[in-house]
Amino acid sequence: xxxxxxxxxxxxxxxxxxxxxxxxxxxxxxxxxxxxxxxxxxxxxxxxxxxxxxxxxxxxxxxxxxxxxxxxxxxxxxxxxxxxxxxxxxxxxxxxxxxxxxxxxxxxxxxxxxxxxxxxxxxxxxxxxxxxxxxxxxxxxxxxxxxxxxxxxxxxxxxxxxxxxxxxxxxxxxxxxxxxxxxxxxxxxxxxxxxxxxxxxxxxxxxxxxxxxxxxxxxxxxxxxxxxxxxxxxxxxxxxxxxxxxxxxxxxxxxxxxxxxxxxxxxxxxxxxxxxxxxxxxxxxxxxxxxxxxxxxxxxxxxxxxxxxxxxxxxxxxxxxxxxxxxx
Amino acid sequence: xxxxxxxxxxxxxxxxxxxxxxxxxxxxxxxxxxxxxxxxxxxxxxxxxxxxxxxxxxxxxxxxxxxxxxxxxxxxxxxxxxxxxxxxxxxxxxxxxxxxxxxxxxxxxxxxxxxxxxxxxxxxxxxxxxxxxxxxxxxxxxxxxxxxxxxxxxxxxxxxxxxxxxxxxxxxxxxxxxxxxxxxxxxxxxxxxxxxxxxxxxxxxxxxxxxxxxxxxxxxxxxxxxxxxxxxxxxxxxxxxxxxxxxxxxxxxxxxxxxxxxxxxxxxxxxxxxxxxxxxxxxxxxxxxxxxxxxxxxxxxxxxxxxxxxxxxxxxxxxxxxxxxxxxxxxxxx
Numbered sequence: 001x002x003x004x005x006x007x008x009x010x011x012x013x014x015x016x017x018x019x020x021x022x023x024x025x026x027x028x029x030x031x032x033x034x035x036x037x038x039x040x041x042x043x044x045x046x047x048x049x050x051x052x053x054x055x056x057x058x059x060x061x062x063x064x065x066x067x068x069x070x071x072x073x074x075x076x077x078x079x080x081x082x083x084x085x086x087x088x089x090x091x092x093x094x095x096x097x098x099x100x101x102x103x104x105x106x107x108x109x110x111x112x113x114x115x116x117x118x119x120x121x122x123x124x125x126x127x128x129x130x131x132x133x134x135x136x137x138x139x140x141x142x143x144x145x146x147x148x149x150x151x152x153x154x155x156x157x158x159x160x161x162x163x164x165x166x167x168x169x170x171x172x173x174x175x176x177x178x179x180x181x182x183x184x185x186x187x188x189x190x191x192x193x194x195x196x197x198x199x200x201x202x203x204x205x206x207x208x209x210x211x212x213x214x215x216x217x218x219x220x221x222x223x224x225x226x227x228x229x230x231x232x233x234x235x236x237x238x239x240x241x242x243x244x245x246x247x248x249x250x251x252x253x254x255x256x257x258x259x260x261x262x263x264x265x266x267x268x269x270x271x272x273x274x275x276x277x278x279x280x281x282x283x284x285x286x287x288x289x290x291x292x293x294x295x296x297x298x299x300x301x302x303x304x305x306x307x308x309x310x311x312x313x314x315x316x317x318x319x320x321x322x323x324x325x326x327x328x
Numbered sequence: 329x330x331x332x333x334x335x336x337x338x339x340x341x342x343x344x345x346x347x348x349x350x351x352x353x354x355x356x357x358x359x360x361x362x363x364x365x366x367x368x369x370x371x372x373x374x375x376x377x378x379x380x381x382x383x384x385x386x387x388x389x390x391x392x393x394x395x396x397x398x399x400x401x402x403x404x405x406x407x408x409x410x411x412x413x414x415x416x417x418x419x420x421x422x423x424x425x426x427x428x429x430x431x432x433x434x435x436x437x438x439x440x441x442x443x444x445x446x447x448x449x450x451x452x453x454x455x456x457x458x459x460x461x462x463x464x465x466x467x468x469x470x471x472x473x474x475x476x477x478x479x480x481x482x483x484x485x486x487x488x489x490x491x492x493x494x495x496x497x498x499x500x501x502x503x504x505x506x507x508x509x510x511x512x513x514x515x516x517x518x519x520x521x522x523x524x525x526x527x528x529x530x531x532x533x534x535x536x537x538x539x540x541x542x543x544x545x546x547x548x549x550x551x552x553x554x555x556x557x558x559x560x561x562x563x564x565x566x567x568x569x570x571x572x573x574x575x576x577x578x579x580x581x582x583x584x585x586x587x588x589x590x591x592x593x594x595x596x597x598x599x600x601x602x603x604x605x606x607x608x609x610x611x612x613x614x615x616x617x618x619x620x621x622x623x624x625x626x627x628x629x630x631x632x633x634x635x636x637x638x639x640x641x642x643x644x645x646x647x648x649x650x651x652x653x654x655x656x657x658x659x660x661x662x
Contacts, residue, residue: 064406098439107438114405115438119429125395126430129402129410136358136384136408156425159395166390320440321474327443327498328407 007215009282015057015214016277017291019049019270022073024295025082028303029072029089029103033249037306038089041118042103043070047244050269051176052077054217055144055239058172058225061111064143066127069104069118070176070243074146080108082298083305092309099312100320120181121154123147124173128160131169135232142228144172150181152195161202164234172228173199173236174221176211178243183255199236211241212267215276242267332519340510342487343373343449347411350495351381354409357495360387360396361413361449370415371451371510397423397448401431401500404446409495414450417466417504431500432475443498447491452480453506453544453594454642460630463638465594467504467543468601471572477501478571479525480543484514486569489523497525504571506544506594525570528578534564537588537652540579540605542568545592545643552592552648561656571601579605580612587618590651592643597625619655624648 026046032038045052052073059065067074075085080096088095089103097107097116105116114130117123127145134141151157152175164171175195179186186193199206205227209220217239224235242264246253277283337345350357359374365388368375378386389396393414400412414420420427427448434442454463471478477499481487487505494501531546532553541549546567553563564582568574583589589609593602606621627641 095439097437097441100439101437105437107434107441109438109441114402114442115434117430119425122398122425122429125398125426126402126405128395129399129404130406131402132399133403133406133408136403137406156394156398159390159392160398162390163392163395163399167387320436320438322477323435323443323498324440325498326496327404327445 007280007282012273012277012282013287013291015053015218016270016273016288017295018053018077019214019273020291021082021295021298022049022053022076023270024292024299025076026072028299032089032303038103040102041069042089042249043247044243044245045070045073047264047268048176048178048211048241049073050214050217051174051211051239051241052146054214055146055174055221057218058221059142059144062141064112064114064127064130064141065146066114066123066130066143067116067146068120068123068148069116070148071106071116071146072103075106075108075113078108078111078113080106080111080113082302084108086302086306087309090306090309091311092306093312094305094309098320121147121151121156124151124156124160127171128164128169131164131171132167135167135169140229142170142172142225144174146174146176148181149175149177149179149186149195151175152198153181153189161199161204161236165202165204168233170228170232171234172221172225173234175236175238176241177238178241180247180256182247183251185255195238196236204234204236206236206238208238208240211239212269212272214269214273244268332517334515334517336513337484337516338510339484339487339512339514340371340373342484342516343505344375344377346488346491347374348377348380350411350491351377351385354495356407356409357411358385358387358408359411359413360389360400362389362391362415364388364413369413371507373510374413393419393422394426398426398430400446400448401426401434401444404444405434405442410446411491411495412446412448414448416462417450417452418461418464420448420450420466427470427476427500428473432473435499436475444500445495445498446500447494447503448500449503449505451507452504453508454626454631454638455508455544457633457635457638459633463631465626467571468593468595468599468604470502471601471604475499476572477525478504480504480506480569480571482506482509482543482546482567482569484512484516485520486523488516488520490525492522493525501525504543508544526575528569528575529567530564530578530582531567532563532565534562534586536562536586536656537590538564538566538582538586539590539592539648540566540568541592542571543594545594548643548645548648549592551645552652555645555649556652559653561652563652574605574608576608576612579609583609583613584616587616588652588655590622590624590648590655592648593623593625594643595625596628597623598628600625622651622655624651
C-alpha cells in the first residue's frame, strides 16, 4: 500500500465496488462455464482487478480503450453493462457484440471500447492508430492500451513503442505484468525483465507500479494520463500483478508452484483495500456487506438478461462480414 | 454536349492524381508508408505530394509494416480515411496479423459496430528480375479472407478512378498495382473520375473463348487475343478488376456465350484465384462448357532471378494461345 495517498470514503467505496463487481462477475462466469452456459476460451482476471480499476479512474468518457482477451473487468468498469457482457458470453444477440465475439471479443462503440483483442500484441497498432486520428484531428484524448507482459516479446510491441514515441502520439500503454506468458515464466522468455526499462529505451516516460494496490495504480495512471493528455506524448506503465486462476479454463496450471499462488493471494487487492479503508475508519463491515448484496442483485439481473436473450437466426450468419451502411 | 479532351497519362501519374484528388477532397485522408514522402514513393507514385501536403498528411513510416498497417486500421476506426502504402505484396506478410485478424475481422467480431474505411495499396507481380522476395502475386491468399475487398487496376482509368470509391467504402479495400504497369501509358479524359468497384469489365468482345485475367495479366490476355485473331479465333477478354468479391455474373455470362474459358493468373496454380474461378465456372456453367476450363498460372517455383527463367515461370501470351488452340482444335493457320 502506498502510504501517502489520501482517499475519501466515497471514492474508496467506489474502488471497492468496482473490484468486487469484477471479482463476483467472474466467479459467476466460472459457475456458468461449468454449467456449459458459457463456452470457448475464457480467461479470468481474478487477482488482477486493481490494475483495470485503478487505471480506469484516470480516463474520461472521450478516451478510448483497447484491451486484450482477459478483458471482462475492463469492459465492466468502462461501463458496458454486466447484462450485455453476460449476454455476449452466452452468444446472444443482446450481447455487446451481438454474440459474435464472445468472452475474448467484447466491443462497445458507445463507451469507445475497441476490444477484446485475442492476438497477443495485436491491439497495440490499433491503439497507435486511434491516437494518430486524435492527433490529426486536434482532439485532446487518451487512448489507453492494455496488454500483458507476454506482448513485450512480440515485434508489434517494439514497432508500436517506436512509432508512438516517434510521432508523439497520445497513447497510454498499460502493461499488466502477471509474470507469465500463458505458462512460461517471464525470466524464461525475456532477456531483460525490467519492462519499464525496455519501454524507456524508446524515449518514452516509463515506470512501474504495484498492480496489487488499487490506489497506487490509480495514482500512477493519473500521472501518466496527465502526461499523455497535456504532454502530447505516449507513456508506459508497468503494473506488477498476479493472476490467481489458471491462464484459461483449459489450463491445468502445472507450471507454477501452489505455494507461489498462495503467497500472492496474501496480497489480494480486495481485502487489502478493505483493511486499509477500515483502518482509516472510512468504512464498516456493513458497507462491504451492502456492496456485496447490491452486486449480487446486479449479477442476478445480468444472468437473467442473458438467459432471456435471443439467438441470432442462422439465416443472418453472414451479416457483419462487411459493414452495413456508410462509415460514420 | 462538350467532351473533355483526352490526355495521355501513365498508370503511375493516374494513381498520383487519384491520391492528390482524395487529399484535396477530404481532410480526413492521409497517406502513410515506407518512403512515401521524401523519397517520393518506392515506385514514384507519391512524388511531389510531400511538398504539396506536408509531413502530417504524407507520412514516412519506419520499416514497421505491422505497426503502420495496424495504425491505419485504428485511424480508420478513429474517423480518418487513411491510405496505407505497403511497398510490395511480399512485405504485407509482415502485416498479415493486422490485415487478417483486425482489418478483416473487427466489423464482424464487434457485431457490426465498427467500420474500417481503410485503403491499403501495394505493388504486386513479377517481370522486373527482382527475384524471389519481391515478385510474387499473393492476391489469391488475401482474396481468401472474408471482410476484405480486393481491387486490381489494369488500366489508367482504373488507376485513376478506383481510389475514391475505395475510400468511400466502409470496409478495408486492398489495391494491387502491378509493378510492370507503372510506366504503362493510356488515354484518359481530362475529367476522368470515379469508376465502379463492383464489376468485372469485358476489355475485348469475342465469341469463341473467354480469357479471364486481372492486373498485369490483362495485357497477356490481350496479346493472346490478338494472336488468336490471326488464326481465326475470336477471344473475349475479361478484366476481373475486383478480386473479392468476384463478379460471377460477368464471368458466367461470358462463358455462357463462348462456351470455353482460360483463366490467366500470375499466382501459383495450387490454391489460386484461378482455381477459385475455375470452380465457380464448373459450379455455375458446367453444361455451357464445350471443354474443361484451362488455367495458365505461374510455375510453382519461387521467382528465379535470370530473365529467361523468370519469363519461363510467368504466364505468357504464347502459352495462352497454345491452351486455346488445344481446346478448340487448332483454329486456322493461314
